Amino acid sequence: MSNLRPIEVLIVEDDARVAKVNQRFTEKMEGFRVVAIAATGQEAKVWLEEMQPQLVLLDVYLPDMKGIELVWHIRQHYKQMDIIMITAAEEIEVIQDALRGGVFDYLVKPVLFDRFKQSMEKYRLHLQTLSSHQRLDQKQVDQLLGHVQEPMSETSLAKVLPKGIDPVTLEKVVQAVQEHAEQGLTAEQVGNYLGASRTTARRYLEYLVSIKRIRADHTYGTIGRPERKYYAEQN
Template identity: 90%
Template sequence: MSKLKPIEVLIVEDDARVAKVNRRFMEKIEGFQVVGIAANGQEAKVWLEEMRPQLVLLDVYLPDMKGIELVWYIRQHCKDIDIIMITAAEEIEVIQDALRGGVFDYLVKPVLFDRFKQSMEKYRLHLQTLSSHQRLDQKQVDQLLGHVQEPIPEKHLSKALPKGIDPVTLEKVVQVVQAHSEQGLTAEQVGKHLGASRTTARRYLEYLVSIKRIRADHTYGTIGRPERKYYAEQI
């Protein structure tokens, strides 16, 4: 199976040290590739025109313009490009403008790696959900917009979990399966999304089947052998 094309990222940041940190953070997360770093708004516009990245990491305070101006430039000229703000700006007016401009996330400096990684993984899952569906029901739209959180039921967390099942990984498995609920995924495919082995993925998947969080079904592959696929349970 061919490797998925990485998500191309443009960093727009005038502080070279911060830009270097953002690049280093990004290089630690699978599935992303920094294609350029712009130190001001004009450089960013050139990169946007020439590279058309999927994602822009954008600071608010740039030497030649406010980052919010660039948000609206992107919305007018590059509607298919997403934006995550990484900035020291905490003013409510700036945050409101960013949200109105449709930014995917807003990270306040100094940003810890765990929060940075959480944002990127959420964005990657967001893209996977959009690319794997032609239509979305209300539940899926709510999940996509972040209106509904669906944690593992309390009785299944921590103390109730069997040995070898981590609650954080368990929830990630649920999210991956939900993002591909129409076509279903095999244990091997889930493992690739998680960066884990097929055996590890199957252990989590079968546990989720046992608590009726997801369902499993057998299908036949191209060579006639049955394969077990996992699907999100529908309400």
């Protein structure tokens, strides 16, 4: 990307501290350059006209107008620009308005760099796809719109799993529960299947329950003591 023209970015944010964070995050990304920072909607309109940036990082709450108003101003006057919202606004109405205005992404403050980086890299790939093709087939359109997700690699999956949950072991637990779908399994039985302790098996099982991959019910054993059994979810 170093020999290509960088993607020019306008930051619209009234909180100077947050604006600096967004600027620092952007400048850590290869192929992006911050061309201006605006603290108000009116100031943003001036920079939009003068700089014609390719990407606008936009807050919802500005001193003189709502960021959504600026979204529609951009759509009316600068159709070639893209917008990523970076805001504390979590109201569904605001999010719906932003999506209807065609924002590329919507990040809720406080934004971690990893999520910011993911958004910017996805945007860069989006531009590369558009610039390198004259026509797109259905699969490419689906990928462009985010309707198709590639299966996560083991390494990627491990990054999003809670600490102490190994993806390979997790799938073994799922397989064990699915193979005994009718009768269900206790944590002790799963532990025996894994060659692990009952406590380790329960940790994996309870995680799978929390993400609704399996379900748990209480039954009574032969001596009348309640047992927690785990069952595969029915599709």
